[in-house]
Amino acid sequence: MNANAIVALSNLLGGVIQIMMVDPFYRDILLSMQSEGRSKPSDEELAAIQARLSGALGQLDSAIDEKRGG
């Protein structure tokens, strides 16, 4: 097995594990909703969720701008 194959395999395994890992933030909210029998997230939870998504989109925008600039 050559070095390229090892790098490709480790990248693939890392990617699969990273994608499959459950984010504890969302897991905790879902578990809390299910244990408390709530059908909707609370206002605080929803605000936190939307802030995280907006943050991730902001980072994506920054990366796009950086690549365009570079």
Next chain:
Amino acid sequence: MPTPKYYTPTFKRIAWTYAYVIGVFVLMFALAGVLQGCDMNRVKPQTPGQAVVDAYGLLEKSAVLTTQLLQTDVITVQQAIEWRDKIIAAKTALDSAQLALNLGDTSTAIGRLQAAQVILNILAEYVASHQGAPPKPEPVPLLGPQATALADGKAPGTLAIINSVLDIVVEA
């Protein structure tokens, strides 16, 4: 200490071959265990509201993965922009699903949620073509009368909403 007579180059080659094969099997079993454990840790949504939370999580992961793939030059800027537009379209659908839930309009919420899930599936296919196996959203949990209405095609505007969002995606 004298080297044993059986410790020849041929013996070493065969031993390494066996060790390599056994090592690969151990690695595969370990990986299968990790993946199974991770999947079991995933909390499956049981109501449309919980499915919205789950979809938000997958959407955030899509945005993070897209950023990583762009930063490591796996995808181009143009591809990143295309994916970002789809993420924003799904976010809009989820925001509107959440709003409909707050207003008590579950049928509309389910339609918006399904539209977001269609886009999430498209994003998952994109990510899959570049990195590993992606997560896909769980089917929207339907309550009794809503499930019947959707199955009969009587839910207000569900298919039209999905089609309109898909049109936006295709045009983007």
